[in-house]
Amino acid sequence: MKISFIGGGNMARAIIGGLKQKGYSMATISVIELDAAKREQLTEEFGIHATEHLPSVANADIIVLAVKPQQLRDLAIFLASFLNQQLVISIAAGIPCAALSRWLNGYRAIVRAMPNTPAQIQVGISGLYAADGVSIEQREQADLLLSAAGSTLWVDDEQKIDAVTAISGSGPAYVFYFIEALEQAALELGFAPYQARALSLQTFLGASKLASQSDAPAATLRAQVTSKGGTTERAILSMEQAGIKQAIIQAAQAAAKRARELGEQLGKD
Numbered sequence: 656m657k658i659s660f661i662g663g664g665n666m667a668r669a670i671i672g673g674l675k676q677k678g679y680s681m682a683t684i685s686v687i688e689l690d691a692a693k694r695e696q697l698t699e700e701f702g703i704h705a706t707e708h709l710p711s712v713a714n715a716d717i718i719v720l721a722v723k724p725q726q727l728r729d730l731a732i733f734l735a736s737f738l739n740q741q742l743v744i745s746i747a748a749g750i751p752c753a754a755l756s757r758w759l760n761g762y763r764a765i766v767r768a769m770p771n772t773p774a775q776i777q778v779g780i781s782g783l784y785a786a787d788g789v790s791i792e793q794r795e796q797a798d799l800l801l802s803a804a805g806s807t808l809w810v811d812d813e814q815k816i817d818a819v820t821a822i823s824g825s826g827p828a829y830v831f832y833f834i835e836a837l838e839q840a841a842l843e844l845g846f847a848p849y850q851a852r853a854l855s856l857q858t859f860l861g862a863s864k865l866a867s868q869s870d871a872p873a874a875t876l877r878a879q880v881t882s883k884g885g886t887t888e889r890a891i892l893s894m895e896q897a898g899i900k901q902a903i904i905q906a907a908q909a910a911a912k913r914a915r916e917l918g919e920q921l922g923k924d
């Protein structure tokens with residue numbers, strides 16, 4: 656399977672990193688990227704072919720559109736004439752298959768995917784939606800490609816991809832934000848930076864692993880840490896008073912709304 660990425664930025668690098676770790680032949684992967692410095696970096700890091708010439712996609716089996724949503728329309732209109740049988744996978748936030756298909760001159764073999772950056776170490780999760788022109792074989796190809804980056808979750812309702820974007824697409828940033836905050840707290844409690852980082856990171860790693868290996872819901876695991884009249888109880892009370900849980904829920908809702916807005920604004924032309 657020959658895979659061409661168009662756009663060699665953060666997310667393309669994360670997926671290619673996952674494919675490399677999984678043992679994919681880097682000879683089957685190419686990237687079309689406008690920025691010469693990024694092309695050089697991609698070739699150096701992964702040993703892949705990186706070019707600025709779009710027509711090279713004609714030989715690919717799968718084309719992954721990994722440019723910003725704002726860059727997708729112009730790219731797609733130019734790409735349309737190079738499509739024959741390829742599966743097009745778009746990872747752009749918010750942009751509906753219908754808009755992309757219109758820009759691609761009615762092309763319908765489109766999968767909309769929403770991966771996340773932990774793809775680069777194969778512990779990502781991707782939401783996937785297949786438009787009606789996608790064959791069963793192409794659906795399997797898309798699943799195989801994104802599986803190299805972690806788990807996959809197919810949805811039948813395209814709007815759910817905006818919801819996936821809000822939870823797991825943007826989600827790593829929420830977690831990094833919490834890690835930053837805990838690290839900051841450790842610094843303020845007198846630890847050296849390397850100690851603060853170790854305490855914060857290992858706590859996230861350990862708690863995430865424990866939650867993923869346990870049948871108990873997160874609330875039960877939290878209760879197991881929380882002694883009556885103890886330190887955790889005081890900390891959780893402080894977070895409840897600050898409205899942290901509600902703020903996180905609102906943040907995810909704001910992200911989903913932004914994904915819908917991007918689709919409406921950018922997908923209308």
Ligand SMILES: NC(=O)C1=CN([C@@H]2O[C@H](COP(=O)(O)OP(=O)(O)OC[C@H]3O[C@@H](n4cnc5c(N)ncnc54)[C@H](O)[C@@H]3O)[C@@H](O)[C@H]2O)C=CC1
Binds near residue numbers: 721
């Ligand atoms: N960064 C993330 O965590 C995630 C991003 N996404 C989606 O992935 C897409 C890419 O995001 P990032 O990688 O973060 O952006 P980025 O800005 O790091 O990468 C986009 C790349 O596309 C290149 N580019 C733009 N127009 C081009 C063209 N016509 N031909 C070739 N290359 C072109 C740019 O030079 C840039 O290097 C976005 O649509 C975003 O919504 C999806 C899931 C997660």
Ligand SMILES: O=C(O)[C@@H]1CCC=N1
Binds near residue numbers: 748820824825
């Ligand atoms: O922030 C964004 O718009 C993209 C989509 C999900 C993660 N990054």
